[in-house]
Amino acid sequence: MLTGKVVVVTGASGGVGRAVVRMLGHRGAKVALIARGETGLATAATEVGVEGGIAKVFPADVADHEQVDAAADAVEAELGPIDVWINVAFSSVFAPFTEVEPAEFERTTAVTYLGYVWGTRAALRRMIPRNRGVIVQTGSALAYRGIPLQSAYCGAKHAIKGFTESVRTELLDERSDVRITMVQLPAVNTPQFDWVLSRLRRHPQPVPPIYQPEVAAQAIVYAAEHPSRREYWVGGSTVATIIGERLAPGLIDRYLGRTGVRSQQTDEKRPTGVANLWDPADENRDYGAHGGFDRRSKDRSVQVWLSQHRGAVLAGAGGAALATLAALRGRR
Numbered sequence: 001m002l003t004g005k006v007v008v009v010t011g012a013s014g015g016v017g018r019a020v021v022r023m024l025g026h027r028g029a030k031v032a033l034i035a036r037g038e039t040g041l042a043t044a045a046t047e048v049g050v051e052g053g054i055a056k057v058f059p060a061d062v063a064d065h066e067q068v069d070a071a072a073d074a075v076e077a078e079l080g081p082i083d084v085w086i087n088v089a090f091s092s093v094f095a096p097f098t099e100v101e102p103a104e105f106e107r108t109t110a111v112t113y114l115g116y117v118w119g120t121r122a123a124l125r126r127m128i129p130r131n132r133g134v135i136v137q138t139g140s141a142l143a144y145r146g147i148p149l150q151s152a153y154c155g156a157k158h159a160i161k162g163f164t165e166s167v168r169t170e171l172l173d174e175r176s177d178v179r180i181t182m183v184q185l186p187a188v189n190t191p192q193f194d195w196v197l198s199r200l201r202r203h204p205q206p207v208p209p210i211y212q213p214e215v216a217a218q219a220i221v222y223a224a225e226h227p228s229r230r231e232y233w234v235g236g237s238t239v240a241t242i243i244g245e246r247l248a249p250g251l252i253d254r255y256l257g258r259t260g261v262r263s264q265q266t267d268e269k270r271p272t273g274v275a276n277l278w279d280p281a282d283e284n285r286d287y288g289a290h291g292g293f294d295r296r297s298k299d300r301s302v303q304v305w306l307s308q309h310r311g312a313v314l315a316g317a318g319g320a321a322l323a324t325l326a327a328l329r330g331r332r
C-alpha cells in the first residue's frame with residue numbers, strides 16, 4: 001500500500017525512526033528522512049535503498065518550525081506530494097523534576113511536543129488542499145500515565161495526545177479525507193538510553209518488559225496503511241498501563257512511588273560525555289536502531305497482532321460463543 005508513496009519520518013536517524021524507515025524501504029516507499037545527526041541519516045538512507053526504497057535526507061531540527069516547513073517544501077520539490085507524515089523525533093532528560101534546569105525542560109518540550117506540532121502543521125498545510133494524506137503520531141503508554149524521572153517527556157507525550165485529538169475533531173468537522181492516528185508504544189530498546197541527558201547515578205534503562213524497535217516500527221507502518229483507527233496500543237504492558245490508569249490511578253501512583261525510580265536504572269554507573277538534548281549525538285557516530293538491551297528485549301508482540309486483526313478476532317470469538325450456545329441448547 002505504500003509502494004511509490006512519499007513518506008516523511010522525523011527522528012529517522014536512530015531508534016524507532018530508523019526501524020520505521022527500513023520497513024518503508026522494504027515496502028518500496030519514497031522516504032524523506034528528517035533528523036539532526038547527518039551521520040545517522042546518511043546510513044539510514046543507504047539502508048532504505050538496500051531494502052528497495054528511495055531515500056532523501058533533509059537535515060532539520062524539528063523544534064524549529066521554519067526548518068520543518070522548509071524541509072517539507074524540499075521534500076515535495078524532490079520527491080513529490082507528501083502522502084504520509086510520521087512524527088517520531090524526541091529528546092528528554094532523565095532526572096527528578098527539581099534537578100531539570102528550565103532551559104532543559106523547555107528544550108525537551110520544544111523537541112518532543114512542538115516537534116510533533118510543527119510536523120503536523122507542515123503536513124496539514126499540504127494535505128488539506130489536496131484532501132488526502134495520513135499523519136501518524138508516535139506516542140507512548142506515558143501519554144496516559146506519568147512516571148518518575150521523566151517529567152518533561154511524560155508531559156510532552158500527554159500534550160501530543162490532547163493536541164492530536166483536537167486536530168482529529170477539526171478534520172472530522174471539515175469532513176476532510178486527511179487522517180490522523182496515534183500509536184502508543186511500550187518500553188523500547190533504542191539508543192536513547194545511551195544518548196539522552198541523564199543525571200541519574202546509574203545507567204538509565206527502559207522499564208521492563210522491553211520490546212525491540214522493529215515491533216514498534218511494524219505497528220507504526222501498519223497504522224500508516226490503516227489510519228481509520230484513532231489509536232493503536234502496542235504491547236501488553238501498554239494495554240495494562242492504560243487500563244490500569246483508568247481503573248486505579250492512585251494505586252499506580254503508590255506502586256510507581258515504590259518501584260519507578262529503581263526500575264529505570266541498571267546496576268552500572270551512569271554514562272558520561274554523551275547527551276543529544278542540544279546537539280545530535282550521532283553527528284560523528286551511527287547508533288542505529290537498537291540500544292544496549294537486545295538480550296532482554298522481545299522481538300514480537302501477540303497483542304499487536306490481536307489489535308490489528310481485532311475484527312477477525314471478535315468475529316471468531318463471537319462465532320465460537322454462538323457455537324457453544326447452540327451446543328448447550330442441543331443438550332437440553
